[in-house]
Amino acid sequence: MEAEKDQAKVWFENLRDRICAELEAIEREMGSEAVFVRNVWQRNAAAVPPKWDEHNPPSSSEATGQCYEDGGGGVTSVLKGKVFEKAGVNVSTVHGTFSPEFRERIPGASATGQFWASGISLVIHSRSPRVPAVHLNTRMIVTEKCWFGGGADLTPTIPDEEDARDFHAAFKGACDRFDPDYYPRFKAWCDRYFFLPHRNEPRGIGGIFYDNLETGEWAKDFAFTRAVGEAFLDIYPRLVRRHMAEPWTEAERAAQLVKRGRYVEFNLLYDRGTTFGLKTGGNTEAILMSLPPEVSWP
Amino acid sequence: MEAEKDQAKVWFENLRDRICAELEAIEREMGSEAVFVRNVWQRNAAAVPPKWDEHNPPSSSEATGQCYEDGGGGVTSVLKGKVFEKAGVNVSTVHGTFSPEFRERIPGASATGQFWASGISLVIHSRSPRVPAVHLNTRMIVTEKCWFGGGADLTPTIPDEEDARDFHAAFKGACDRFDPDYYPRFKAWCDRYFFLPHRNEPRGIGGIFYDNLETGEWAKDFAFTRAVGEAFLDIYPRLVRRHMAEPWTEAERAAQLVKRGRYVEFNLLYDRGTTFGLKTGGNTEAILMSLPPEVSWP
Numbered sequence: 001m002e003a004e005k006d007q008a009k010v011w012f013e014n015l016r017d018r019i020c021a022e023l024e025a026i027e028r029e030m031g032s033e034a035v036f037v038r039n040v041w042q043r044n045a046a047a048v049p050p051k052w053d054e055h056n057p058p059s060s061s062e063a064t065g066q067c068y069e070d071g072g073g074g075v076t077s078v079l080k081g082k083v084f085e086k087a088g089v090n091v092s093t094v095h096g097t098f099s100p101e102f103r104e105r106i107p108g109a110s111a112t113g114q115f116w117a118s119g120i121s122l123v124i125h126s127r128s129p130r131v132p133a134v135h136l137n138t139r140m141i142v143t144e145k146c147w148f149g150g151g152a153d154l155t156p157t158i159p160d161e162e163d164a165r166d167f168h169a170a171f172k173g174a175c176d177r178f179d180p181d182y183y184p185r186f187k188a189w190c191d192r193y194f195f196l197p198h199r200n201e202p203r204g205i206g207g208i209f210y211d212n213l214e215t216g217e218w219a220k221d222f223a224f225t226r227a228v229g230e231a232f233l234d235i236y237p238r239l240v241r242r243h244m245a246e247p248w249t250e251a252e253r254a255a256q257l258v259k260r261g262r263y264v265e266f267n268l269l270y271d272r273g274t275t276f277g278l279k280t281g282g283n284t285e286a287i288l289m290s291l292p293p294e295v296s297w298p
Numbered sequence: 299m300e301a302e303k304d305q306a307k308v309w310f311e312n313l314r315d316r317i318c319a320e321l322e323a324i325e326r327e328m329g330s331e332a333v334f335v336r337n338v339w340q341r342n343a344a345a346v347p348p349k350w351d352e353h354n355p356p357s358s359s360e361a362t363g364q365c366y367e368d369g370g371g372g373v374t375s376v377l378k379g380k381v382f383e384k385a386g387v388n389v390s391t392v393h394g395t396f397s398p399e400f401r402e403r404i405p406g407a408s409a410t411g412q413f414w415a416s417g418i419s420l421v422i423h424s425r426s427p428r429v430p431a432v433h434l435n436t437r438m439i440v441t442e443k444c445w446f447g448g449g450a451d452l453t454p455t456i457p458d459e460e461d462a463r464d465f466h467a468a469f470k471g472a473c474d475r476f477d478p479d480y481y482p483r484f485k486a487w488c489d490r491y492f493f494l495p496h497r498n499e500p501r502g503i504g505g506i507f508y509d510n511l512e513t514g515e516w517a518k519d520f521a522f523t524r525a526v527g528e529a530f531l532d533i534y535p536r537l538v539r540r541h542m543a544e545p546w547t548e549a550e551r552a553a554q555l556v557k558r559g560r561y562v563e564f565n566l567l568y569d570r571g572t573t574f575g576l577k578t579g580g581n582t583e584a585i586l587m588s589l590p591p592e593v594s595w596p
Contacts (some may be wrong), residue, residue: 007572086595119440132430146581158374197577198576198577198582198585257592261589264566264593265566265586268562268563268566268567269566269567269573278496278567279495279496284496284497287496288563288595291559291595291596292595293594293596294555294592294593295592295593295594295595296591296592297384297560297586297589297590297591297593298591298595
């Protein structure tokens with residue numbers, strides 16, 4: 001799988017570069033010189049396992065051995081600009097060995113416990129309440145199996161039917177070129193996943209979400225994951241440019257800060273990547289880069 | 299236990315009234331007419347069990363039956379003022395029956411599953427970064443056992459040695475009148491509990507935390523829990539008055555909003571009352587009243 005791993009890693013980093021360049025171009029169009037600031041981090045084997053305590057009790061499996069031995073690392077890229085109040089883009093490529101007990105929980109890891117993972121994850125919080133927030137994440141995981149997962153979802157403060165239609169159409173287009181079942185399945189999965197049961201409300205307007213995608217044709221699955229990234233790069237900048245020059249009211253800004261509170265609630269209470277990452281010694285700054293710059297619970 | 303239940307319930311409500319009156323008095327001293335706004339809520343048996351979904355999967359025990367049948371309710375009291383940006387005080391008294399499977403996890407509930415609980419919970423977010431935030435919670439739980447639990451902890455933005463010394467001394471005084479072991483035990487418990495492992499930092503400067511307090515002398519345990527409330531009512535207003543007229547800088551305010559972000563992270567990632575409450579169909583507005591009015595993750 002070494003060639004495939006390299007291709008995927010290069011793709012995620014290349015997609016990151018293109019997304020960052022596009023967001024910087026949007027900043028310039030609005031007269032801002034804001035650019036992404038990058039920070040390289042390495043997974044430190046010595047930092048694993050995390051210090052278990054009463055908040056963070058080991059599961060019965062984790063208590064008996066190291067969660068995994070780590071290698072690899074990543075790069076965080078953060079832009080704080082005029083259009084994008086906080087845009088964070090992470091790429092990371094990590095590898096290691098799950099503890100014997102942990103292996104049962106990961107597809108294809110039960111025999112050797114070895115894994116490799118690479119991906120891109122981004123969250124963009126726009127300054128204007130008229131420009132929607134967005135999330136994108138795609139990744140490739142290799143154990144004895146090899147699969148892709150990811151998705152993208154849009155979180156507007158002010159619902160906009162045209163935006164919603166175009167956002168969904170972009171991902172439907174990406175899906176339909178691969179399998180007519182993908183879009184309905186992955187859209188429904190997204191709606192289920194990005195939902196706050198304690199509020200009985202969705203996080204945003206959805207998008208697509210998929211995981212464990214392994215059709216048996218790696219090249220096809222990789223092409224689909226690239227298509228998801230391309231769909232994002234096509235549609236999100238269009239939505240931003242559609243709204244970024246619109247004036248907004250204080251009431252709209254206040255509503256945005258409340259909506260962001262729901263985003264925080266989702267990420268800290270339910271998002272698996274966030275809670276799993278924080279509780280297994282992941283890079284806190286990279287994981288919590290998704291949290292909005294200003295939030296209110298009035 | 300009916301007389302004891304009544305005494306505890308009346309105490310918690312009376313403490314609430316005295317705390318609210320004191321905070322309103324502080325507002326008036328600063329020229330504000332802000333008062334607490336009360337909202338009565340009832341536990342709705344029909345709303346339990348919560349809708350399980352993929353974020354909120356039932357445990358193997360919970361999947362097989364209702365978590366509990368509910369009765370009772372509570373009152374939220376919220377003040378948004380000049381000194382106190384958001385002060386939320388909840389009292390609630392609820393009762394019911396745990397499902398057979400759930401009973402094993404609660405002391406004294408294994409036979410009949412019946413429980414009764416009453417308590418007060420408050421979180422105060424001051425406007426000034428020079429006035430510390432604070433949390434207090436005390437409660438009485440009855441199953442076949444009967445115990446008290448609770449605690450208080452202080453979260454300053456700007457460390458102040460005199461405040462810390464006086465806050466700790468107030469609770470040490472309350473503890474020492476009952477048992478010389480209480481203070482060292484309950485202070486250490488607080489330090490362990492209010493800690494963010496993913497940040498490797500404490501939430502604030504601590505205080506005391508205790509649970510399952512059942513010495514065999516109900517009157518003594520109740521008196522201790524009252525002493526904790528009295529200690530709070532003695533010390534916190536003194537700390538507020540000590541600092542409320544001090545000017546503060548933009549940098550101090552910015553630091554306060556970041557500190558509040560840590561508070562949010564703790565409450566949503568680790569606090570048992572919050573996460574258990576939200577995931578078992580508790581009153582969302584009452585539970586999340588603890589979240590700060592303005593927060594930032596810069």
